[in-house]
Amino acid sequence: xxxxxxxxxxxxxxRLLSKLPEIDWRAVHALADSTLGREGSEVxxxxxTMVLDWIDATVRANAAGGAGPRSLAPLAQVWEKIAASARxxxxxxxxxxxxxxxxxxDLSDAVRTLRA
Numbered sequence: 820x821x822x823x824x825x826x827x828x829x830x831x832x833x834r835l836l837s838k839l840p841e842i843d844w845r846a847v848h849a850l851a852d853s854t855l856g857r858e859g860s861e862v863x864x865x866x867x868t869m870v871l872d873w874i875d876a877t878v879r880a881n882a883a884g885g886a887g888p889r890s891l892a893p894l895a896q897v898w899e900k901i902a903a904s905a906r907x908x909x910x911x912x913x914x915x916x917x918x919x920x921x922x923x924x925d926l927s928d929a930v931r932t933l934r935a
Contacts, residue, residue, distance in 0.1 A: 825853075825862075828850065828853055828862055828865070828866075829865065829869065831846060831849070831850055832850065832865075832866055832869045832870070833869070834846075835847060835850070835923060836869070836870070836873045836926070839923075839926055839927055839930040840926075840927040840928070840930040840931040840934070841927075842923050842924070842927050847919065847920060847923045848920070850866065850919060851915070851916040851917075851919035851920055852916065854866065854915040854916060854919055855914075855915070855916065859915065863915045863919075866919065866922075867901070867905055870901065870922055870926070871898065871901065871902070874894050874897065874898050874901075874926075877894060877930075877933075878891050878894050878895070881933065886933070890932075890933055891933070893928070893929035893932045893933060894929050894930075894933065896929070897922075897925045897926055897928075897929045900925060901918075901922055901925070904918050904921070905918065
């Protein structure tokens with residue numbers, strides 16, 4: 820999946836996710852810009868996959884650590900919002916940049932809630 824997306828962009832996504840709930844907005848904007856145009860479609864798909872895989876791993880790790888459904892709910896809600904927004908963005912051929920920004924903002928809020 821990431822073969823066509825640059826390794827640098829994959830590293831950038833991994834780094835951004837690892838620092839949540841803190842957000843490096845400059846890096847998120849650069850990542851969002853890389854999703855522009857036809858070439859950016861593959862990058863966008865890779866970003867979505869990495870983010871959803873990260874949410875899955877985070878939920879599993881926290882559940883194994885004893886976190887209950889109520890504390891994990893914000894991550895589930897973000898998952899659903901990302902999936903629905905991505906489908907809409909792709910179906911209507913919308914600019915992908917605002918969704919990338921929203922993804923990291925929503926993830927930051929969910930992680931902050933999870934750690935509270």
